[in-house]
Amino acid sequence: MTECGVPVFRPALHGSADKGDLFGLTGWTIQCKDTAKLDFAGAVDDACKQAGNAKTANYVAVVKRRGKGPAHAYAVMPLFKLVELLAQTPKTTGPIPQTPRLP
Numbered sequence: 770m771t772e773c774g775v776p777v778f779r780p781a782l783h784g785s786a787d788k789g790d791l792f793g794l795t796g797w798t799i800q801c802k803d804t805a806k807l808d809f810a811g812a813v814d815d816a817c818k819q820a821g822n823a824k825t826a827n828y829v830a831v832v833k834r835r836g837k838g839p840a841h842a843y844a845v846m847p848l849f850k851l852v853e854l855l856a857q858t859p860k861t862t863g864p865i866p867q868t869p870r871l872p
Contacts, residue, residue, distance in 0.1 A: 776793050776794075777793040777794060777799065787815075787818075787819050787822060788819055788822045788823035789816070789819045789820070789823055789825075789828075796825050796826055796827055797825055797827045797828065797829070798816060798819050798820035798823045798825045798827070798828040798829075799816070799828070799829055799831060800812060800815050800816035800819055800828070800829070800830045800831070801830075801831045801833075802815075802830060802831070802832045802833065803832075803833040804832075807832060807843075809830070809832060809843070809845045812830035812832050812845060813828075813830045813845050813846060813847060815830065816828040816829060816830040816846070817847075827850065827854070828846065828850070829844050829845065829846045830844075830845045830846070831843070831844055831845075832845055
């Protein structure tokens, strides 16, 4: 995520109550997964549990894609969580600006 400009860091492991893998964004738990078989449901369930441990309102599972760099990983969360985030986003009246594509 740092290569995309997001200021996060991965601390040393601590304690038995996992609170996520990446830190640095207030109110967020970020769970990272790099497994041979994709398991989005399991990754999101882990992120939700870790968000409870960390007492954060927002969570996302970042799941690495085979043969792709980190910038092309999947960011997975339940639809209700996305809707909550979108409801907090200021409404626009014009066209949506294009986000630059990463290589």
